[in-house]
Amino acid sequence: MSKIAIIYHSTYGHTKLQAEAVFRGAQGVPSINAQIYTAEEAAARLDELDAADAIILGCPTYMGSMSAGMKVFIEAAAKKWFTLAWKNKIAGAFTNSSSFSGDKLNTLLGLVINAMQHGMIFVGLGMMPSSNKPEAMNQITGPGPDAHNRVGSFIGPMAASFQVNPPDAPGKGDLETAEMYGRRVAEITLQFVRGRKATSTPQTKPEK
Numbered sequence: 001m002s003k004i005a006i007i008y009h010s011t012y013g014h015t016k017l018q019a020e021a022v023f024r025g026a027q028g029v030p031s032i033n034a035q036i037y038t039a040e041e042a043a044a045r046l047d048e049l050d051a052a053d054a055i056i057l058g059c060p061t062y063m064g065s066m067s068a069g070m071k072v073f074i075e076a077a078a079k080k081w082f083t084l085a086w087k088n089k090i091a092g093a094f095t096n097s098s099s100f101s102g103d104k105l106n107t108l109l110g111l112v113i114n115a116m117q118h119g120m121i122f123v124g125l126g127m128m129p130s131s132n133k134p135e136a137m138n139q140i141t142g143p144g145p146d147a148h149n150r151v152g153s154f155i156g157p158m159a160a161s162f163q164v165n166p167p168d169a170p171g172k173g174d175l176e177t178a179e180m181y182g183r184r185v186a187e188i189t190l191q192f193v194r195g196r197k198a199t200s201t202p203q204t205k206p207e208k
Contacts, residue, residue, distance in 0.1 A: 001033045002193050004090075004186055005052040009039040009059040009069030013166040015096045018159050019058050021175040022094060025182025026056075032186045039073035046077060054090035054189040055120070056182070057111050061095050064103035066110050074114050087119035090192060092185045094178055096159035096170060100151050108155040121192070123185050125149060125156055127177065145171030148180065157181045 004026045008019035019036060026034040035052075039059070042049065049055060059070035066074075080086050093111035095104050115122045129152035130136045130143035137143070143150045150173050151158045157178045161169035 001031055002053045002189050004034045004054040005049050006036045006056045007042040009067050014161040015058055015060045017166055018094055018096055018178045021178035022182035025179035026186040029186035039069045043073045043076040050085055053193050056092035058094040061097040061102050061104045061107040064106050066107045084119050089120050090189045091115035091120035091122045094157040096161055098162055100160050104158045123188050124154055126184055145173055147173040148177045
């Protein structure tokens with residue numbers, strides 16, 4: 001079994017729903033054991049994360065950047081940087097804000113840079129904008145709340161919750177996007193882990 005850790009910070013519950021969708025997607029892949037942590041729980045159990053093959057981080061975007069709760073976790077995890085304990089793990093990221101943009105890109109870039117600092121291998125979304133409703137891209141109003149990758153992100157899932165309380169937000173399309181992302185990261189993790197095992201297996205010489 002390959003292990004995936006989903007670590008999130010959420011103040012109002014929107015990003016928690018997004019994290020749970022990522023978890024469902026990852027856990028639904030055979031041979032994957034996914035576990036979900038709040039940022040606070042993960043900071044207190046850092047050594048457990050050493051056994052994970054992939055770590056996915058998610059937080060809301062506040063004032064154009066990652067939330068303070070996620071930043072606390074990232075700074076606590078800096079002790080793992082000194083030994084590159086998470087080098088070559090698969091990484092991913094997701095975020096939510098109260099508008100279509102909210103400068104969410106800056107949050108995801110911060111999470112990507114954190115992964116690079118640890119020597120991790122980042123997996124993007126791999127999905128076209130409004131992938132399940134491509135006709136919406138020809139309308140001035142754009143994709144609706146049921147669309148996958150509604151805001152056209154390529155780094156990772158971006159959800160838009162506006163001023164709507166959970167569970168009514170994020171929208172159905174945003175949560176389905178997060179679930180598909182969890183599945184994608186899990187599948188790539190399995191490919192990577194199996195490939196690494198295959199290349200590290202000693203080759204026996206054929207008998208003459």
